[in-house]
Amino acid sequence: MDITLNSVAAHDLHRRMSDHRSSFECGSNRSVTGDTICYSGEGPISYDGDTQSLTNSVYEFPKENGRSYHGYRAGAYRFPNDLNEIDRLDSQFEILRILFQGHNYFAPLANPQKILDIGTGTGQWAIEMGDEFPDAEVQGTDLSPIQPPLVPENVHFFIDDASDDDWVVPPAHFDYIHTRLLLGAFTDFSEIIRKAFFHLKPGGWMEGQEAMTTPYCDDGTMPPDWPFFEWTSYCDKAAMEAGRPLRIANRMKKWYEQAGFVDVQEKIFKLPLNPWANDPEERSLGKMSEENWLAGLNAFSMAPFTRDLEWTKEEIEVP
Numbered sequence: 001m002d003i004t005l006n007s008v009a010a011h012d013l014h015r016r017m018s019d020h021r022s023s024f025e026c027g028s029n030r031s032v033t034g035d036t037i038c039y040s041g042e043g044p045i046s047y048d049g050d051t052q053s054l055t056n057s058v059y060e061f062p063k064e065n066g067r068s069y070h071g072y073r074a075g076a077y078r079f080p081n082d083l084n085e086i087d088r089l090d091s092q093f094e095i096l097r098i099l100f101q102g103h104n105y106f107a108p109l110a111n112p113q114k115i116l117d118i119g120t121g122t123g124q125w126a127i128e129m130g131d132e133f134p135d136a137e138v139q140g141t142d143l144s145p146i147q148p149p150l151v152p153e154n155v156h157f158f159i160d161d162a163s164d165d166d167w168v169v170p171p172a173h174f175d176y177i178h179t180r181l182l183l184g185a186f187t188d189f190s191e192i193i194r195k196a197f198f199h200l201k202p203g204g205w206m207e208g209q210e211a212m213t214t215p216y217c218d219d220g221t222m223p224p225d226w227p228f229f230e231w232t233s234y235c236d237k238a239a240m241e242a243g244r245p246l247r248i249a250n251r252m253k254k255w256y257e258q259a260g261f262v263d264v265q266e267k268i269f270k271l272p273l274n275p276w277a278n279d280p281e282e283r284s285l286g287k288m289s290e291e292n293w294l295a296g297l298n299a300f301s302m303a304p305f306t307r308d309l310e311w312t313k314e315e316i317e318v319p
C-alpha cells in the first residue's frame with residue numbers, strides 16, 4: 001500500500017488573487033446564506049441558511065445494513081460514521097503518525113495563522129495542529145459531526161460540504177490547507193484542489209495524503225487471485241460506478257500543478273498490509289495496519305457493494 005503525499009507551494013498567487021477577490025465580491029451572498037454549521041462541544045454556535053432543518057439533518061444519521069451514515073447531504077459519502085468507524089479512523093491516524101515518523105505535515109510551515117482541514121473526520125489532526133500552533137485558527141470541516149467536544153480553543157469544526165461550488169470563506173484566506181484520506185469522497189478531487197488554491201493566501205501551502213488502494217508485493221509472491229487483491233478490485237469497481245474514484249493518489253501531483261501550484265513535491269511511503277515483514281518496526285506497523293483493514297472491511301464494502309454492485313448484505317458478510 002503506497003501513501004502519496006503532495007506538499008505544494010503557492011508562491012505565484014499574487015496576480016491571480018486580485019481577479020479572485022473581485023469575483024468573490026460579486027458572489028458574496030454565498031457567505032451569508034451558505035449551509036454551514038459551526039459547532040463546539042456545546043452544540044451549534046452559529047449557522048447560516050435554513051437553521052432548524054439543517055441542524056436536525058446534521059445529527060440524524062441514516063441507518064443502513066447495520067451501519068450509520070452522515071445525515072447532512074445524505075448519501076454523498078459512502079463510508080459510515082458510527083463508533084466502529086470512529087475507532088478505525090483514530091487508529092488509522094496512529095498508523096500514519098508512525099509511518100510519517102511523527103510528522104503531521106511536511107510543508108515548511110512558518111507561523112501559519114489560518115489552517116483548514118477538509119474532511120477532518122474525528123478531528124485528531126486539527127486538534128494536534130491547534131496545540132502545535134496556538135496562535136493559529138484551525139478549522140476542520142466534515143459532513144459528520146463526529147469530532148470530540150473538548151478541543152483547544154483555537155480549533156473549530158464546521159459541517160460543510162467541500163464539493164459545494166463556493167466555500168463560505170473569502171479568497172486568499174488560509175495559510176495552509178490539508179486533506180487526508182478523502183479517496184472515494186468526491187466526484188472530482190481536482191476541483192477541491194482548484195478551490196483550495198483560490199482560498200489560499202499568496203505563499204500559502206496545500207498538502208494532502210492519500211492511499212493507493214492497490215496492494216503491491218515486494219517479492220512477487222502475491223497471487224493474482226489473492227482474495228484481498230480481488231476485494232480491492234470490487235471496491236474500485238463500486239467507486240467507479242458511483243463516480244467517486246478511490247485511486248486518486250497517483251493523480252494528485254498533476255492536479256496540484258494544473259490548479260496553478262508551484263514547487264509541487266510528492267513523497268511515496270510504503271505501508272505494510274500485514275505483519276509478515278522481517279524488520280520489527282515494519283512488522284509492528286503491519287500488524288496495526290492489518291487490524292485496521294480488518295476493521296474496515298465491512299465499512300468499505302457495505303454501502304458501495306449494496307448500492308453500486310447490488311450485492312446483498314449476506315453476500316458481503318459470507319464467511
Ligand SMILES: C[S@@+](CC[C@H](N)C(=O)[O-])C[C@H]1O[C@@H](n2cnc3c(N)ncnc32)[C@H](O)[C@@H]1O
Pocket residue numbers: 070076077089092093118119120121122141142143144160161162163179180181182185186
Ligand atoms: C476516511 S475519512 C478521513 C478523515 C480524516 N481526514 C483522517 O485522516 O482521519 C474521510 C472524511 O471525509 C468526510 N467527507 C466526505 N465527503 C466530504 C465532503 N464532501 N465535504 C466534507 N467532508 C467530507 C467524511 O465524512 C469523513 O469523515
